[in-house]
Amino acid sequence: xxxxxxxxxxxxxxxAHKIAFFVCLLALWQGLVQLGLWQEYIFPSPLGVxxxxxxxxxxxxxxxxxAVSLQRILIGFGIxxxxxxxxxxxxxxxxxxQETIGALVLGLQALPSICWLPIAxxxxxxxxxxxxxxxxxxxxxxxTLATEAGVRNTPxxxxxxxxxxxxxxxxxxxxxxxxxxxxxxxSGLKLGWSFAWRSLMAAELLYVGLGxxxxxxxxxxxxxxxxxxxxxxxxxxxxxxxDRFIFQPVESRVRERWGLG
Amino acid sequence: xxxxxxxxxxKTFTTRNRSIAVLDSFDLQIxxxxxxxxLGPSGCGKTTLLHLIAGLEKPTQGAVxxxxxxxxxxxxxxxxxFQDLALFPWLNVLGNVVFGLQMTGMSKPxxxxxxxxxxxxxxxxxxxxxxxxxxxxxxxxxxxxxxALAVNPxxxxxxxxxxxxxxxxxxxxxxxxxxxxxxxxxTIVFVTHNVREAIVLGDRVVVLSARPGRIKRDVAIDLPRxxxxxxxxxxxxxxGILDLMREDIVTTEFEVAxxxxxxxxxxx
Numbered sequence: 269x270x271x272x273x274x275x276x277x278x279x280x281x282x283x284a285h286k287i288a289f290f291v292c293l294l295a296l297w298q299g300l301v302q303l304g305l306w307q308e309y310i311f312p313s314p315l316g317v318x319x320x321x322x323x324x325x326x327x328x329x330x331x332x333x334x335a336v337s338l339q340r341i342l343i344g345f346g347i348x349x350x351x352x353x354x355x356x357x358x359x360x361x362x363x364x365x366q367e368t369i370g371a372l373v374l375g376l377q378a379l380p381s382i383c384w385l386p387i388a389x390x391x392x393x394x395x396x397x398x399x400x401x402x403x404x405x406x407x408x409x410x411x412t413l414a415t416e417a418g419v420r421n422t423p424x425x426x427x428x429x430x431x432x433x434x435x436x437x438x439x440x441x442x443x444x445x446x447x448x449x450x451x452x453x454x455s456g457l458k459l460g461w462s463f464a465w466r467s468l469m470a471a472e473l474l475y476v477g478l479g480x481x482x483x484x485x486x487x488x489x490x491x492x493x494x495x496x497x498x499x500x501x502x503x504x505x506x507x508x509x510x511d512r513f514i515f516q517p518v519e520s521r522v523r524e525r526w527g528l529g
Numbered sequence: 530x531x532x533x534x535x536x537x538x539x540k541t542f543t544t545r546n547r548s549i550a551v552l553d554s555f556d557l558q559i560x561x562x563x564x565x566x567x568l569g570p571s572g573c574g575k576t577t578l579l580h581l582i583a584g585l586e587k588p589t590q591g592a593v594x595x596x597x598x599x600x601x602x603x604x605x606x607x608x609x610x611f612q613d614l615a616l617f618p619w620l621n622v623l624g625n626v627v628f629g630l631q632m633t634g635m636s637k638p639x640x641x642x643x644x645x646x647x648x649x650x651x652x653x654x655x656x657x658x659x660x661x662x663x664x665x666x667x668x669x670x671x672x673x674x675x676x677a678l679a680v681n682p683x684x685x686x687x688x689x690x691x692x693x694x695x696x697x698x699x700x701x702x703x704x705x706x707x708x709x710x711x712x713x714x715x716t717i718v719f720v721t722h723n724v725r726e727a728i729v730l731g732d733r734v735v736v737l738s739a740r741p742g743r744i745k746r747d748v749a750i751d752l753p754r755x756x757x758x759x760x761x762x763x764x765x766x767x768x769g770i771l772d773l774m775r776e777d778i779v780t781t782e783f784e785v786a787x788x789x790x791x792x793x794x795x796x797x
Contacts, residue, residue: 429615433629433680434605447619526618527662
């Protein structure tokens, strides 16, 4: 009883601290603007940013940007999840693949995925395919590596026990190896998501049109700092939302089932 | 025909620079419905014997026969309960028990019905939705037992399953295992290094020597059941067998093992 109340208090305290901190930050921001040291286009006010955000949502530019970027990342990430887990399962189980493709994946992982953009542009031109390629190269490798690690850390006795109970072939993969590797796969997915999101923004910023990255770049070209900051806030918000409402619930369910603290 | 038979089985494991003979020309016959305890010091090849019956390993020489046929591969006719149970932590209690039935493609209602029957048998009926990490050690043992029984094997292979339990829980499970054996008529091969446990459970106690494992003595136990670990008759018999085992080089292990649960596998 006591500890429960205490815990609730701690949580409430933490939230209060957080809110107070961000309110102070906003106040500090507004205060600096009030000092009038810099021009609005160099250092926008919180109110200016809020107005730009509202305008962007009203005239649809932000909504279109969000929709385009989200569509790209969902397709790219989806492809990466499917191929990454399958590839990871195979590499983790088959020694020959591990020695060959496994080594290749590990090597390629050292390359920041935006470095694939020149190749993508040469191969696919200024197209959706090019940007998907970059996103996939961002997410695929880390999902593959995490899945492989999860598979290889699966105790062989799970497979023995499953075979002993009558599991054979693909059922062992689907009902034993995949679920046994799930905690590792989920951290791979989280990592893959953040890599995909970063590569997408970088690629949009550099070349390919319509997404949030493009809006960000447009803000720079128009010398509209408030748009730059507004788009940055949207990008942060999307990243946090996905983590909070997709990855965290899945992860905490798995952790609860396994009893991992 | 014997249910299980070892015929001149030799098993050597080769590590990087040496090979170790775990079994050497080993012979043993086990009848259908028998409850046999294999008793011996760590490293005498007890676990290897179970793995050979299960088909997890192949003999280097000789043959392991089941119903007169050599063991070819893993089969659900002979289910192993591993030392650390190898329960699946991503499934709840019911999920673990239905696993084997699910693999046969049995329909959901049917496999659940069967699984529930075995959960009842091991007194876990009201825990079917519980996650494994929320169970005590003894309850996990019961889940493993139910999971193995659910696929209705002929032979149950148990590898020191109770070694890590507290004394009270172990006594309780001894009683339940004897009941289950009486009700189901399974052939059970039970590996242990605990002399009294072997006597409480077995129709026969096969005492093995240190590596390479040989049969030192094959003792028929005809004490009335249910037996308990503190029965005078059990203690008496245990004393005799312990004396026999002391002749072996690795004697002290047993005394220690009675008190300290052993950790780790004894394949090698």
